[in-house]
Amino acid sequence: MMTAHLTSTHGVTGAQAGIWYGQELIGTSSTYVVAQAWECLAPVELSALASSVAGAIGEAPGLSASFGMVGGEVVQSVGRHEVDTVAVLDFSGHDDPRAAAWDWMRRRSREPVDPATDPCFEAVVLRLAAGTGGQSPAIVFVRAHHIVTDFFGLGLLGRRAAELYAATTSDTEPRPAWFGPVEDVLDHENHYRDSGDRxxxxxxxxxxxxxxxxxxxxxxxxxxxxxxxxxxxxxxxxxxxxxxxxxxxxxxxxxxxxxxxxxxxxxxxxxxxxxxxxxxxxxxxxxxxxxxxxxxxxxxxxxxxxxxxxxxxxxxxxxxxxxxxxxxxxxxxxxxxxxxxxxxxxxxxxxxxxxxxDDRLRLGDVDTEVHSLARGPxxxxxxxxxxxxxxxxxxxxxxxxxxxxxxxxxxxxxxxxxxxxxxxxxxxxxxxxxxxxxxxxxxxxxxxxxxxxxxxxxxxxxxxxxxxxxxxx
Known part of the structure; x- marks a missing residue:
């Protein structure tokens, strides 16, 4: 699990710099918030789902970053926030649990995020049915400031969460973590900026x-x-x-x-x-x-x-x-x-x-529909x-x-x-x-x-x- 005190400071991609300046220009706003709902179309193991999503987030340190200016340049402090704790919220007591969950997600998607001070990523599992067992229809809600990820990045996160869930529920070993480091992306961009290709x-x-x-x-x-x-x-x-x-x-x-x-x-x-x-x-x-x-x-x-x-x-x-x-x-x-x-x-x-x-997911033997709730500027x-x-x-x-x-x-x-x-x-x-x-x-x-x-x-x-x-x- 990431902890708030293990941080490292890096530069940012060109896309991240553009978003930082855009957010600074408009001030407090949810304009740069992106959000998805991963809706499981059959009951899933809630504890396994929450731990799998948390595990995938923990393998992506860039999601834990905060952002600021140092020496006139935009930088990111990776590990600033603990974002790999995934809560389970119970909506089963509502007359229409799914409608109540969607209403909550839409409202949450409209809340602003300050990339300088707030966690830029969160994930929550929404339980839609009561019961004594650990299974329930569920939705995974993920919300991020666009500065830490685009939708392709959210797709990578979903794929890894699905792998971890399948391994957990089948009592098998998942394949080793395969997310690459943010530093490699930055090095690749820096090389392009100094090249004849640019x-x-x-x-x-x-x-x-x-x-x-x-x-x-x-x-x-x-x-x-x-x-x-x-x-x-x-x-x-x-x-x-x-x-x-x-x-x-x-x-x-x-x-x-x-x-x-x-x-x-x-x-x-x-x-x-x-x-x-x-x-x-x-x-x-x-x-x-x-x-x-x-x-x-x-x-x-x-x-x-x-x-x-x-x-x-x-x-x-x-x-x-x-x-x-x-x-x-x-x-x-x-x-x-x-x-x-x-x-x-x-x-x-x-x-x-x-x-x-295709951005569909499959959690074990359960199909999951990916819905977009907020898509940025x-x-x-x-x-x-x-x-x-x-x-x-x-x-x-x-x-x-x-x-x-x-x-x-x-x-x-x-x-x-x-x-x-x-x-x-x-x-x-x-x-x-x-x-x-x-x-x-x-x-x-x-x-x-x-x-x-x-x-x-x-x-x-x-x-x-x-x-x-x-x-x-």
Missing amino acids: EGDRTFWAGEVLAADAVASLVRHAGRERTSSVLSHTRTIGGTAADHLTELGREQGGSWSDAVTGLVAAFIAGRTGTDEVVLGYPMMNRLGSPAISVPTMVVNVVPLRLTVSAWSSVTDVTEAAVHGVRRVRPHARFRGEDIARLGGHGRPRIWLNVKAV VEEMTITIRRTLCGEIEFQFDGDESVLDATGLAVLGADIVAYVEEAAQPAARGWRWPGWAAPAPRRRPDRPVPCPVRRLWSTNSAGRLPGSPVASR
Whole structure:
């Protein structure tokens, strides 16, 4: 178990430095809190679960860090807080234990964390049923300041906890601890900062930002006063449509994530009347790095430029996404904060975070669904997309409350999901797809948009109705 007095001081990753300065800028806020719920879909051994989660946390010292400034540089003091004590909270006495647990987790996810003074990580097991035995349906709640881990790091932690739980409940030895040290990640980043690779990446991004059109926005920003409040809305599309997206991506040499990226970009192009869309695109930056096995924060958000007219075909926009992501991926180690300093139109306001990696867990013989409760900072809107345990695709829309109200976010989310679901149908492959023609959703209740959202379908020379193929350009 970690103890509060065994500390060591290190530098930080570029991602951690960016978050430190972002938190300093906005002050006390839960903007940089990330949280997940690991929902066990069958009864589990509670004591074994709590000890397994605690064991996994204890193998990841970076989660125990606090942060501060020394000599003008951001540093982390690893081991400052004891975070590997996992309590079991009993919700079984509530009329609806699961609903009560979710309400508690949502409220806890909105509580701010100060990375200078507060523990930056916590985990709690929530018991959902009474009984004399040690088994119960349960949820593992994990909450962190984004400065100590990204969602890939949380996935590593979940995998290790699952390994320890399986070993404990089967009375076998787990494989040896396999998390790498934070120091290796820092050494790897320091080597990059001093290398010619970084200069080459700088040259690439300088060309990108100078060539880019203005960043896309789906709402009005005149007179905007930024807040730290985030509204959320969730929608899903069924397994059949998800399979169609997988097929569409494969046909263009990519995956379902490329297909959905292209279609979301096409929607934005149609809504804004532009032929180029610049999205904020998170890159995990772990392949080929020691960070592949370290729960820490290294994710980077880079601008993804896609030339996708709203009148492009479904295959056109998917192909554009495949090539666009491949174009920027080799240069994704150059920090997004540094890219913004190169000029251009600033950081993208719309972020698209497609989680192509499956984040499901299995605790022994129990399937566990991973739910995202808080996803970190939002510029204007962040769309987080993932495959669920039952094969659906989930869209989570997070909007900055200073520019979107709850109704506007829900309408916008419904429009995007309907567009993606319809465009994914096999019959749509060669069609030319118009966007959704309407002004941006309402900015605030006192600034209404006068005309309703409406779908504009094109007709060809034969006057075909909506749903008929449109002649190629």
